[in-house]
Amino acid sequence: MIKRIFIVLSLTLLILGALFGLRFYQIGQAISQMKPPPPAVVAAAAVTSEHWGGALTAVGSLTAVAGVDVSNEAAGKVKALHFESGQSVKKGQLLIELDADTDVAELQGLEAELEFAQVRFERSAKMIEKKYVSRSDYDQHKAMLDQASAAVQAKKTLIAKKSIRAPFSGELGIRQVDLGQYLAEGSGIVRLQALEPVYLDFSLPERYIAQLASQQNVIATVQAYPDKRFVGQITAISPAVERDTRSLKIRAEVPNRDRLLRPGMFAQVQIESGVTQPVLTLPDTAISYNPYGDSVFLIEQTGDGLTVQNRQVVTGQRRQGRVEIVSGLREGDKVVSAGQIKLRNGMQVSIDSQPAPGEREASR
Template identity: 70%
Template sequence: MIKRIFIVLLLTVAVLGGIFAFKFYQIRQAESLIQPPPPAVVAAATVRSEQWPSALTAVGSFSPVAGVNVSNEVAGKISALHFQSGQSVAAGQLLLELDADTDRAELEGLRAELQLAKVRLQRSEKMLDKKYVSQADYDQHVAQLQQASAAVQAKITRIDKKMIRAPFAGELGIRQVNLGQYLGEGAAIVSLQQLEPIHLDFSLPERHISQLARNQSISATVQAYPGEVFSGKIAALNPGVEQDTRSLKVRAKLDNKDKRLRPGMFAQVRIESGGPRPVLTLPDTAISYNPYGNSVFLIEQGSQGLSVQNRQVTTGQNREGRVEIVSGLQEGDRVVSAGQVKLRNGMPVSIDARPAPGERESGQ
């Protein structure tokens, strides 16, 4: 009985083993018929040596040499407007008048009191010589004259403060008040900005302090006027470095006779700081920017063909679509400049015959 059971189990194992071996053979045959995926097609760029002028680059924004919101110092109702929105004005030009009829009437009364104080003092002077008035009465008349004169001057000053004038020459903005409107103290009337010349403010890392000086030449480009370069000079350097960013604030001054540059405009700044220097460069499309560091996929030639390896690099300045490679690569190294998303270390690749995307426009 036991022998019979053993024979049945043995036959069962043999049958199952045969089935497994047959299925395994079928799977291997099917796998041999499957073609491996072709290598990923990527664009390649070569690390090349260039001579870059020694210059610093930054981004900044324009600000006016002088800019204020014109406002009134005393309250009152607008009786006359003497400007239009967007108008150019000279320093001291009358912009607006507040109603001062009551003040002018009071001024006439104060002037009458001043005249009476003068007459009293003249009489006292004549009578003092003859001892008809005391010195105390004479001194009181002198004080009354001084008080009356001060009151007249104070009223004149108040009337003058109701004549709102431009504190400096410049360009007016959009008017924010209307004729007949009552203005409280400090109400915004219109913005006034001096546009000629104009300031350009930007920041640079503290490591560049030794390369900066007053009257150093700078150039700027803006999106509003593509291809046009605006020149100026450094006017001031902040005496201290910002503790939060470890950067130095710099202010340049540019001529703006045509008034095309406006406060708040964004600018790309370039500061010349010496002769040309050799650098290794790549198209900016070849760099993968990550929080933990920048990297590229280096193309290597092996026995099985081309493959890629991720390589950490240190980058420097960026100019006209090319990035300076400070370390991590050598001249002549080939890297992937398009198609990095689908790659991983050791993956086989084939190179597209077309130039790298970062070099097609320049025809290189």
């Protein structure tokens, strides 16, 4: 009995061993026949040296020469509105009137007191010459006259403050108050912007400080009018370099007679410096822009063929689809200009015979 059991177990183990052995053999054969994946196909571009004209580029924003939220100094109820939203106004133009009837009535009483104080003082002035009144009475009447005059002037000033006028000429925004509304002191009434001219504020790295000067021409373009060029002049250059960014703040003044430019607009800025300098450049498609810094995939020749390595670079100006490489690469280095998304360090690549799509369009 035991002998039979032993024979059955032996045959079972032999069959299982044969099956497992066959399976491992098949897997080994499949692995030996598998081919490594082909290298990723990418477009490549070489770092080239160019001579760029002395045009500095930057991005900036437009700011009104003068811009305020018109508000009231004195509290009161809106009695009359004299403007519409979006209206052009002149300096001193009446915008809004607050109810001042009570103040006008009080002013009349104060003016009567002033008139009485004036008469009393004049009488004292005549009588003191004949020494019919004491000097102290004369001084008291003089002080009462000054006090009444000051009270009248203060009330007139308060009444004048209830007529809110434009502090300068410009364009009004959206009205924020309604007729009959009670306004506490300092309530916002309407936004007022002076649009002619406008300021253009931007920054440039400190290395360009020698190429900047007051009254230098700048050319601005905005997305709203891509075919128009707005020419202005630099009016101010910050005397200190920003410690965090190592850049200079610059302000230019741009004429805006047609009111096309509006405060808050984003603008591309170009400055003609008149200096030509050699620069290393790459197509902008080769640069990967990240919050922690710009990078490229450098193509290197190894024993296994062409591989890529991620390389941090410092970029500069951008012109017509090309980017200045300040540091991180040398002239002649080849980098990936299209197909970076699928790459990782050390990965094998093959170079496409065609350039990147952007470079094909530029070469036509």
